[in-house]
Amino acid sequence: MSNLYLLHKPFQVLSQFSDREGRQTLAQYIDVKDIYPAGRLDYDSEGLLLLSSDGELIHHISHPRHKQPKTYWAQVEGQIDDAALKALRQGITLKDGPTQPAKARRIEPPTTAPRQPAIDPKRHPSTSWLELIISEGRNRQVRRMTAHVGFPTLRLIRSAIGPWRLGDLAPGEWRKEMLHAPRPANSPQRKRVQPAAKRRKPT
Numbered sequence: 001m002s003n004l005y006l007l008h009k010p011f012q013v014l015s016q017f018s019d020r021e022g023r024q025t026l027a028q029y030i031d032v033k034d035i036y037p038a039g040r041l042d043y044d045s046e047g048l049l050l051l052s053s054d055g056e057l058i059h060h061i062s063h064p065r066h067k068q069p070k071t072y073w074a075q076v077e078g079q080i081d082d083a084a085l086k087a088l089r090q091g092i093t094l095k096d097g098p099t100q101p102a103k104a105r106r107i108e109p110p111t112t113a114p115r116q117p118a119i120d121p122k123r124h125p126s127t128s129w130l131e132l133i134i135s136e137g138r139n140r141q142v143r144r145m146t147a148h149v150g151f152p153t154l155r156l157i158r159s160a161i162g163p164w165r166l167g168d169l170a171p172g173e174w175r176k177e178m179l180h181a182p183r184p185a186n187s188p189q190r191k192r193v194q195p196a197a198k199r200r201k202p203t
Contacts, residue, residue: 002054002179005035006164009049010171011115015040026051029172038062039161042140046115047072047158048166057179061161067135071160072142073110075119076151079128080106084149088132092148096138099145103133112157113171119154127154 009015013024015037026037030051038050038061052058060066088104107129119127128151132142143153159166169175 002052002057003035004054004057004164004177004179005030005032005051005174006166006169006177007049007051007174008166008169008171009041009046011046012043014043015049030174039137041158042156045156045158046171047156048161048164048169049158050161050164062137064137068162069133069135069160070137070158070162072132072134073107073112073129073157073159074132074142074146074153075109075127075129075155076146076153077124078126078151080130080146080149080151084146084151085130087149088145092145094138094141094144094148099138099141100134100136102145103131105131107131110157110159115155124154131159 007026007030009026010024010029013026013029015026017025017027019025023043026049032051034053035051036053036058038052038058041047041049050061052061061068085104085106088102091099091101093099109129130146132145134141138144142156146153157166164177
């Protein structure tokens, strides 16, 4: 059995436990020893971050070979149109090469806590939301994709990684799940244990 921790990383928090520059880190939100993030989430992005002390599990989640789909909610500048969504679905070419086709659709503003600081409505009077599902992990990929089609991202929330979902975790909250250790990619997938009834709020 392995423990997996699901954290709602707040805005402007580093995906690490220490920082020489004095910025906020995960240490301010989760007090479990000897755990490490499975992948990362940008400083100015929010949402689901997975952590564990099990190196095999971290590798299974984060390695590109396993292609865990990642779901993002993006609040973008302007009202995103059908042409932009079509381009995202077909794949676009960024400076580091073409992207794989993404799943993209408009959504209503998600039910989530306001970002602090909030998006300034005077500077950004017209915004819209889309859901984007990708299986790649390039640096700042979602932001670059939406900017490429003419709709820069103002706020970005990761809502899911593979089967794990943010759910009703508030920013800074976390919960623990107990899992069977992952099997090799060519082995039958083991059944995931139901989440443990444990939730911690930020201190």
